[in-house]
Amino acid sequence: MNRENFLLRIAGLWLCVLGGMVMGGCAEEKGEGYVMPEEPEYAEGEAWYVERNGGEGARADVFYVAPTCVWDWVNEAGETVHFEDIYNEEQREALRPSLELAADIFADSCRFYAPYYRQITLESWMEGEDTVNARFPYAMADVERAFDYYCTHLNEGRPFILAGFSQGGKAVVELLKRMPEEVYGRLVAAYAIGYKISREELVTYPNLRAAQDSTDTGVVICYNSVADAEAICPVLAPSDVCINPLNWRTDGTAAALNDTVTVRVDGQHHVLLVEGFDPETLFVPSLAAMFKPGNYHLQELTFYQEALERNARLRTRLFLEAGK
Secondary structure, three states: OOHHHHHHHHHHHHHHHHOOOOOOOOEEEEEOOEEEEOOOOOOOHHHEEEEEOOOOOOOOEEEEEOOOOOOOEEOOOOOEEOEOOOOOHHHHHHHHHHHHHHHHHHOOOOEEEEEOOOOEOHHHHHOOHHHHHHHHHHHHHHHHHHHHHHHHHHOOOOOEEEEEEOHHHHHHHHHHHHOOHHHHOOEEEEEEEOOOOOHHHHHHOOOOOEOOOOOOOOEEEOOOEEOOHHHOOHHHOOOOOOOOOOOOOOOOOOEEOOOOOEEEEEOOOOEEEEEOOOHHHHOOHHHOOOOOOOEOHHHOOOOOHHHHHHHHHHHHHHHHHHOO
């Protein structure tokens, strides 16, 4: 893939982030001082983005948690809201590019289920980890309710891939920590992309098993991409888990992303070093508070789209062949 075509492919995800900048809606509930939008009702189809790529005969599912795609917004009462209103059409549309991209990557012949949830806004992340820790539990409560509904009413005992990007990656890590053994036994793999996992978490939570290659199952795949360590985003670091999705190595062996760019694992900081781009060409000034030039968080899916597609198919096939 040449450089010009590659940059065109990554533009789609920027639309997801920038598309959420002008939003409005209704907020009804109060929670610990926060104005909360209406709670999603996961028994209703409107609370889900669904694609049945494999048809009704599909043997595996994907449960996907979307990244942050909305900004703070002001409701009709003039109150600032830090959470998505899943019933607001503009805000739902802001998530669509990311959801479509994820379905292209992970669904293939699977049924794809992605709940809309009251995700925290981009400003919440920009304010730092204390703000994230205070607000994210409200978003996570929605994700947990959605996952419980999925397991009870939609999964029907099929193997499944658990995947999420950015805020969705954080939700994947938290779901794994609390996942019952019976459910975990059906997990093909978990893709917690663009987030972090600590060594302490690996020791504390048995379901958090870092992937070591392209074929192990029941594992978690995690990485963050930067031009150099100076560009690491503080709220997404430090991490003790990183795997290169181009060659599925955890050491420093480099792999070609395209004809001019290589990717390798930095063993000291546990990030992917992407070498060959001009960082300024991929820099988004409106997100400079989080992502310096050289931070490639917004491109975490599009950089490796083809490799992730192949790997999701491979792990699913191996899981099914093993009869787990």
